[in-house]
Amino acid sequence: MKFLAITLIVHRPDPITGVQKPTHDRFREVLDNALLAEELGFDGFGVGERHERPFISSSPTVVLSHVAALTKRIRLFTAVTTLSLLDPVRAYEDYATLDHLSNGRLDLIIGKGNGAAQRDLFQVTPEDQWDxxxxxxxxxxxxxxxxxxxADTRFRPPLTDAEVWPRPYQRPVRVWHGSATSKESVDLAARYxxxxxSANVTHPIEPYAELIRHYRERWAHYGHDPAQIAVGAGTAGIHVAPTSQQGLAAYRPIFESNLAFFKRAGLPVVFETLEDxxxxxxxxxxSPQQVIDKVHRYHEQFGHTVLHLHADASGLTESQHRASLELFQSEVAPVLRREIPDPPFVWGPVLPAPPLTQESVHV
Structure with a gap:
């Protein structure tokens, strides 16, 4: 199993202290978290794309380019690239450039995106966003x-023998399809x-498991090899502690603050208590064993081989957050790596095979 640390770069007051960091400091925190993720042995670091409050992740290519310059090994993910809002030509130019600068460490997770404000900003309607x-x-x-x-396109000027530069480094880049609640993204992924x-952050397991089952059905419908399926899944939060009691005690004020925020904002509340x-x-x-057991429980439903965790402290102190991730990597990740397989592809640049030489043909 592979592990990603992901941030949507939420920019609102800390749920415990009530203090909101300046924008500059929040970006610095993202970079520090990327360095920490590489230091601790995470396989990937992801940055979301949102174009509305309270997010400041409107330029993931810029952020990931800076992360690429600071790191050497970790793969870089978008979470997600909102292609329903973007010109695909311009998006290609940005991401192909980033892929070169990172030496082929880029993976894309694409999706239509969520949020009425960003749809209005880009003049995209709920009716046409999937198309x-x-x-x-x-x-x-x-x-x-x-x-x-x-390409005879509806939503941007058509293309005729168009050349777009730079030409890519990875051939091709790996593209994951982000899925939250709709079968459209699932079908698009299976088709190609x-x-x-799977977002897997808002609801209990059932609706996400149903979409993943649908993905597997559509995968077979389109004639693909079932052995080549790869599924990733998100998590709604993380705090690994030496004991379950310590984990609950540290996370309770965060949960209660977030619950109050949801209620004030008129957002739907799915889980009324921390225990639920x-x-x-x-x-x-x-505890580490509780976390291992839970990931296995989800794996039984999803069959996922990649898991994302929150890169941000999200109300924990910096020392609590680091200790939690360290405990995850020392006591949880090794077990899950042994017991759950990796995705069915090389975790590295997607490069074409070198051409056969006469010498290699005769060997």
Whole structure:
């Protein structure tokens, strides 16, 4: 199993102290968390893309380029690239450049995105966002694979023998499809034989498990090899502590503050108590063995081989957050790596095989 640390770069007051960091300091925190993730042995670091309050993750390519310059090994993920809002040509240019600068460490997770404010900002309607997402991905995918592209598009000017530069480093980049609540993203992933990444953060397990089952059905419908399926899944929070009692005690004020925030904002509340949140959500809160058991319980439903954790402290102190991630990597991750397989592809740059030489043909 592989592990990612992911941030959506939420920018609101700390749920415990009530203090909101300056924007500059919040970005610095993201970079520090990326360095920590690499130091502790995470396999990937992801940055979301949102274009509305309270997020400041509107430019993931810029943030990930800086992370690429500071790190050497860790793979870089988008979480998610909102192709329904973007011109696929411009998106390709940005991500192909980032891929070169990072020496092929880029993986994309794409999706239509959520939020009415960002739809309004880009003049995208709920009725056309799925069509926009599919069209943008199809154009993006062609550009990454073809030197000249012709596309009769609805949502941007058509392309005729268009050349887009720079040409890619990875051939092609791996694209995951982010899925939260809808079958459209799941079907798009299955159609192209791409991996799926379940959000898995808001609800109990059942609706996410249902979508993943649908993905597997559509994968078979499109004639792909079942052995090549790869599924990733998110988590709703993390605090690994030496004992379950310590984990609950540290996380309780965070949960209660977040619950109060949801109620004030008129947002739907799915879990009314911390105990219910720990039991029925995807949050990993408790002792190392509790976390191991919970990941296995989800794996039985999902069959996932990649797991993302929160890169941000999210109300924990910096020392608590670091200790939690250290405990995860020392006592949880090694067990899960042994007991749950990796995705069915090399965790590295997607590069074409070198051409056969006469010498290699005769060997």
């Amino acid at each position: 926009r997402n599919a069209e943008s991905y199809e154009v993006f995918r062609k550009i990454w694979r073809q030197d000249k592209v012709t 034989g791409d991996p799926l990444f 949140f720990v039991e029925r959500s995807s949050a990993l809160i408790g």
